[in-house]
Amino acid sequence: MHSMANLAAIVFVVVLKVAVLWPFTAAQLRPDYYAGVCPNLEGIVRSSVKQSMVKSPISAPATLRLFFHDCATTGCDASVMIIGSTGDDENPDGYSLKPEGFQTILDAKAAVDSDPQCRYKVSCADIIALATRESVSQSGGPNYTVELGRYDGRKSTDRSVRLPHPSDNLDSLNAFFSTLGLSQTDMIALSGGHTLGAADCDFFKYRTGGNDQSMNPSFHAQLQGTCAKQNFAFLDDVTPIGFDNLYYRNLQNGRGLLGSDQVLYTDERSRGTVDFYAANQGTFFSDFAIAMTKLGRVGVKTAADAEIRRDCRCPN
Numbered sequence: 001m002h003s004m005a006n007l008a009a010i011v012f013v014v015v016l017k018v019a020v021l022w023p024f025t026a027a028q029l030r031p032d033y034y035a036g037v038c039p040n041l042e043g044i045v046r047s048s049v050k051q052s053m054v055k056s057p058i059s060a061p062a063t064l065r066l067f068f069h070d071c072a073t074t075g076c077d078a079s080v081m082i083i084g085s086t087g088d089d090e091n092p093d094g095y096s097l098k099p100e101g102f103q104t105i106l107d108a109k110a111a112v113d114s115d116p117q118c119r120y121k122v123s124c125a126d127i128i129a130l131a132t133r134e135s136v137s138q139s140g141g142p143n144y145t146v147e148l149g150r151y152d153g154r155k156s157t158d159r160s161v162r163l164p165h166p167s168d169n170l171d172s173l174n175a176f177f178s179t180l181g182l183s184q185t186d187m188i189a190l191s192g193g194h195t196l197g198a199a200d201c202d203f204f205k206y207r208t209g210g211n212d213q214s215m216n217p218s219f220h221a222q223l224q225g226t227c228a229k230q231n232f233a234f235l236d237d238v239t240p241i242g243f244d245n246l247y248y249r250n251l252q253n254g255r256g257l258l259g260s261d262q263v264l265y266t267d268e269r270s271r272g273t274v275d276f277y278a279a280n281q282g283t284f285f286s287d288f289a290i291a292m293t294k295l296g297r298v299g300v301k302t303a304a305d306a307e308i309r310r311d312c313r314c315p316n
Helices: 041-055 059-074 099-113 124-137 170-178 184-195 217-229 246-252 259-266 268-279 281-295
Strands: 198-200 232-234
Touching (some): 041 099, 041 124, 059 281, 124 281, 170 184, 170 259, 217 232, 246 259, 268 281
């Protein structure tokens, strides 16, 4: 098993944001999309993800991060999986996507294709969506229904990546998520994904190196000590591999790791939702499932402009 010291997976990255409204092509999506061609699909992916999580505690947060990065960049089309021959793809070194996430998807894809009935009939994009749900539910989170029927894109470029900044304020976060068709409530619920994983110290050192009044003083001292010994800290240091609502309780106590986390509580316009999720884990789980479903509909490709990749790492 990998060391917990490597559990640095779900982080926001510093990139240029461009306001783009994605087309929503969700009409083709439905939970039983593969019922006639790969009836055991969900069970196959569930078993594979379980094995991946046994191998490494990084697997679950890394897979969840991968899904967000993929959908928020060029839509949910598995373009994040493509390895560009010239290095021009959606996964340059600065984006902190961990290899354990990619391996979880590749292993699930191999497991699906090992079934003759399913071989080369299930898209990488749908496998990412299913593996993400399994990563969440097998970590203790909601076991929500996943809509299926996505196709895999053929392009992946660094310049297409647009993601939130770790120091974003509420207005910037809302502006970004609105381009995905997501509301402030959706954004706050999805931020709860930070109940899993960790962030490199570089993403929050501007807070620990200065005088951030929104940070609990004892947490500030704790992070300084942590980053003096290692290059990461857990996003939720109470239950870092458990999917629960402690992320929101941490925000109430000034223990949000990233500025874009803590601002959800310091800004009065979003504080009420944080308080509600902190007191009602069931509602958080329900809203998270709704937001993940909406995120999974962003920029969905069809057979007319995409394909079902045989190898998730390169177009056919």
